Amino acid sequence: MLKNYLKLSLKILGRRKFFTFVSLFGIGFTLLVLTLAAAMLDHIFSSYPPETRGERTLVIDNVRMQGKDSMSTGPGGYALFDRYMRGIPQVERLSILSQPETVISYWKGARLKSLIKRTDADFFRILDFEFVEGGPFGEADVGDGRFVAVINETTRAKFFGGAPAVGQAIEVDGQTFKVVGVVPDVPIFRLMATGDIYVPVTTAKTDDYKTRLRGGFHALFLLRDKEAVEGVQQEFKARLGKVELPPQFDRIYAVPETFFASFARLFIGDFEAEDAGGRMMAILLTAAALFMILPAVNLVNLNVSRALERASEIGVRRAFGASARDLLLQFLFENVVISVVGGVLALASSAIVLALFNASDLIPYAHFSLNWRIAAWGFAFALAFGVISGVWPAWRLSRLTPIQALAGGVK
Amino acid sequence: MIRHLFKLIWNRKRANALVIAEIFVCFLVLFAVSTLSLYSWTNYHRPLGFAYENVFSIDVQFSESRPEASRTSVSGPAGAAPAPPGVENPHESRQRALLAVVKSDPAVVDAAWASPLPFSHSNEVRTFAFRKRDLSYSLARCTDEYKDVMGIEITRGRWFGPEDDGGGYEAVVITEALARRAFGDQDPIGQSITGDRDLNGPAEIERRVVGVMRAFKQEGEMETEESYVLTRVAFSAAQMRRIGSMALRMKPGADASVEARLARALQAAAPDWSFKVEPMVMGAELNRRLYMAPLGVGALVALFLILMVALGLSGVLWQSVTTRIREIGVRRAMGASGMDVQRQVIGELMVMATLAMLGGIAVVLQFPFLDLLGPVPKSVFFAGLSLTIVGLYGLALVCGLHPARLATTVHPAEALRYE
Numbered sequence A: 001m002l003k004n005y006l007k008l009s010l011k012i013l014g015r016r017k018f019f020t021f022v023s024l025f026g027i028g029f030t031l032l033v034l035t036l037a038a039a040m041l042d043h044i045f046s047s048y049p050p051e052t053r054g055e056r057t058l059v060i061d062n063v064r065m066q067g068k069d070s071m072s073t074g075p076g077g078y079a080l081f082d083r084y085m086r087g088i089p090q091v092e093r094l095s096i097l098s099q100p101e102t103v104i105s106y107w108k109g110a111r112l113k114s115l116i117k118r119t120d121a122d123f124f125r126i127l128d129f130e131f132v133e134g135g136p137f138g139e140a141d142v143g144d145g146r147f148v149a150v151i152n153e154t155t156r157a158k159f160f161g162g163a164p165a166v167g168q169a170i171e172v173d174g175q176t177f178k179v180v181g182v183v184p185d186v187p188i189f190r191l192m193a194t195g196d197i198y199v200p201v202t203t204a205k206t207d208d209y210k211t212r213l214r215g216g217f218h219a220l221f222l223l224r225d226k227e228a229v230e231g232v233q234q235e236f237k238a239r240l241g242k243v244e245l246p247p248q249f250d251r252i253y254a255v256p257e258t259f260f261a262s263f264a265r266l267f268i269g270d271f272e273a274e275d276a277g278g279r280m281m282a283i284l285l286t287a288a289a290l291f292m293i294l295p296a297v298n299l300v301n302l303n304v305s306r307a308l309e310r311a312s313e314i315g316v317r318r319a320f321g322a323s324a325r326d327l328l329l330q331f332l333f334e335n336v337v338i339s340v341v342g343g344v345l346a347l348a349s350s351a352i353v354l355a356l357f358n359a360s361d362l363i364p365y366a367h368f369s370l371n372w373r374i375a376a377w378g379f380a381f382a383l384a385f386g387v388i389s390g391v392w393p394a395w396r397l398s399r400l401t402p403i404q405a406l407a408g409g410v411k
Numbered sequence B: 001m002i003r004h005l006f007k008l009i010w011n012r013k014r015a016n017a018l019v020i021a022e023i024f025v026c027f028l029v030l031f032a033v034s035t036l037s038l039y040s041w042t043n044y045h046r047p048l049g050f051a052y053e054n055v056f057s058i059d060v061q062f063s064e065s066r067p068e069a070s071r072t073s074v075s076g077p078a079g080a081a082p083a084p085p086g087v088e089n090p091h092e093s094r095q096r097a098l099l100a101v102v103k104s105d106p107a108v109v110d111a112a113w114a115s116p117l118p119f120s121h122s123n124e125v126r127t128f129a130f131r132k133r134d135l136s137y138s139l140a141r142c143t144d145e146y147k148d149v150m151g152i153e154i155t156r157g158r159w160f161g162p163e164d165d166g167g168g169y170e171a172v173v174i175t176e177a178l179a180r181r182a183f184g185d186q187d188p189i190g191q192s193i194t195g196d197r198d199l200n201g202p203a204e205i206e207r208r209v210v211g212v213m214r215a216f217k218q219e220g221e222m223e224t225e226e227s228y229v230l231t232r233v234a235f236s237a238a239q240m241r242r243i244g245s246m247a248l249r250m251k252p253g254a255d256a257s258v259e260a261r262l263a264r265a266l267q268a269a270a271p272d273w274s275f276k277v278e279p280m281v282m283g284a285e286l287n288r289r290l291y292m293a294p295l296g297v298g299a300l301v302a303l304f305l306i307l308m309v310a311l312g313l314s315g316v317l318w319q320s321v322t323t324r325i326r327e328i329g330v331r332r333a334m335g336a337s338g339m340d341v342q343r344q345v346i347g348e349l350m351v352m353a354t355l356a357m358l359g360g361i362a363v364v365l366q367f368p369f370l371d372l373l374g375p376v377p378k379s380v381f382f383a384g385l386s387l388t389i390v391g392l393y394g395l396a397l398v399c400g401l402h403p404a405r406l407a408t409t410v411h412p413a414e415a416l417r418y419e
Helices: A002-013 A017-045 A078-084 A139-144 A153-160 A226-240 A259-268 A276-305 A307-319 A324-360 A372-398 A402-406 B002-011 B013-044 B090-103 B146-150 B176-183 B238-242 B256-269 B280-323 B325-333 B338-364 B378-408 B412-417
Strands: A057-060 A063-066 A071-074 A091-098 A101-107 A110-119 A148-152 A169-172 A175-183 A197-200 A217-223 A251-253 B055-061 B108-115 B124-130 B133-142 B154-157 B169-175 B206-213 B228-232 B245-250 B274-279
Touching: A002 A324, A017 A259, A017 A276, A017 A324, A017 A372, A017 B280, A057 A259, A078 A091, A078 A217, A101 A153, A101 A169, A101 B256, A101 B274, A110 A153, A110 B256, A148 A153, A148 A169, A153 A175, A175 A197, A217 A226, A259 A276, A276 A307, A276 A372, A276 B013, A276 B280, A307 A324, A307 A372, A307 A402, A307 B280, A324 A372, B002 B013, B002 B338, B013 B280, B013 B338, B013 B378, B055 B256, B055 B280, B090 B108, B090 B238, B090 B245, B090 B256, B108 B146, B133 B176, B146 B245, B169 B176, B176 B206, B206 B228, B256 B274, B274 B280, B280 B325, B280 B338, B280 B378, B325 B338, B325 B412, B338 B378
Parallel strands: A110 A197, A148 A175, B133 B228, B169 B206
Antiparallel strands: A057 A217, A063 A071, A063 A251, A091 A110, A091 A217, A101 A110, A148 A197, A169 A175, B055 B245, B055 B274, B108 B133, B108 B245, B124 B133, B154 B206, B169 B228
């Protein structure tokens, strides 16, 4: 049965080239945009190396302190995590890492701009960097404030022209570091892991950061197992209650959660939201649906206006006893098939667009690619689009009476 | 003629309702695109208000380990510890000394402390009741040299200077747009732009307008904020330590080696502070990219959407011409010329486009009525609307042309034999 429908719909695809082209162009383009959006969001929020322990890792991206007259939102402070959040039972490791910060080096007459991340030894245990050269710095390096650095491949190329860098010295922001390891580039939008130069937090020019509750730092929690999320969040909340706040503030909000949920919290602006991630997802899907409206109306129009082509076929099928429901399903199925064909085209062309985008270097270190998750999203979009744009024409066609249909359609 | 067209459209109301719906949605998309691009275009061509070529910016990070510097409040006023009036804290003396360090460099023409600097992506917005109306502006603080460093053009009054010392007020220079919004036709010079006195709150220091500048688009050409205030800060003021950046007017040709020299000199003078020297053109270039990339992507997507609609509409019309081949045949047989038939097809489409647009206009007119325009001026809104109407008629015409021509080729005898 379905096989017949499939045969039929492919046959119809080949029947009138202009209309097939217009339909496929519309469907393909719509799905291309949605697939590209899905691919980019996936690369920003899903697990990619070196963040390979995604389901066991929670982050704290932003913190909000609130008082009667003032409010302060942004990255957390080192003291908040170091003083209050160490030793949560279900947490295997905690890393405190600074926001990537721009620093400038003057190197052999050239000006080099890099992003520096100041962090600790556990950073390299929570994240799974595949070292190209050398290795991470350890607890002793951080404890003694040794001037050692892990750099990425692009930085190695900029400073040393790609020659081995371990053991060499680099000068950054007036400080000199000895390179101990080289890691692959991490895209700039992977806020937790990205950086050109990673150095021990203790090499900062002053100790100011050690006393601050807000500003400059994120935290990464590696849980013992992924079931522990709620327990950790509760313990975290309880500990927030004990934080000694500056006088102008009386409350502090922060939740260890996935990077997506944490981004959603900031986007929605509600730091007490129960399910920020879910709400963000709803917003994104609504945006996708809104984007589909115009292409869907376009396709509906085209399909309805082509009703006449199928009139005799419908008449015959009805005369031989097919129910309106049979026909409805058949036409809906046909539309879904053509949408899926469009979806496949979209997936193929999105690979090309992403490759061009990667080559354009518009976003540093971005290497967007396709994977089964993105393909699944593309397929879901194609199904949704096929159903949305197919229901009305299919219903119209299925309602033709045999006589009308055999006589050549309806006005 | 028009009434007849309406009748014809009504006769095929189901199919036509869909076409009208499509044109309606297309109208909304086209309207959004044309208004936004028109807005960006007019905004781009407003004067910038300063010149950033040959200017270096230096971002300074202070260490705050000294006990009196408790700086946690972000939105509260004057978070710094008060110093006795006229007496400089060590922190401020250091800032003064660093300014002397950079000014002594042979490549530097002039230098000022100022924050936030152009292209710094940070701003301080004040919203308050002013003469019983809401007023808001972005604010930057700077020392007296800032005018010459940035090449700010004063159109009324004067720039602030040492004559404003100890007057018990803060001297400010405001943009023309803000002067218009706050004072209307009155002369802004000498007026105070402090918020209405809140009886419960602490007394605010008076901000007195001493001059008006042409404009100051902080984030560059695409900046939308027009209300901008530059506030004078003296080295003795408690506010001084909140200023974490310098702007330097350079002699032409200053390159990376000059940057390195400046950074080294500053680092030597204040080893526990951090300095980041950067030519301002780099920030301007980055901003241009940041603003243009989403605009470009949006425009490209919209272009494809409209192309898709155009193809779709042509297809639908083509199909409808083939459906109505007998009707056209009858008209030809009764003596209508090919031109008449073409006029009918296009006329019907235009009537449908008009109907769709009336709906669309009714929807978008809600924006000015409900005050939802945001920063978009009414003139731009209506210009965008007119552009959309013209554009959509043009689009409909282009879509209708080919099917209409097809209709004229129908031969009466052939058409009537059809089936």
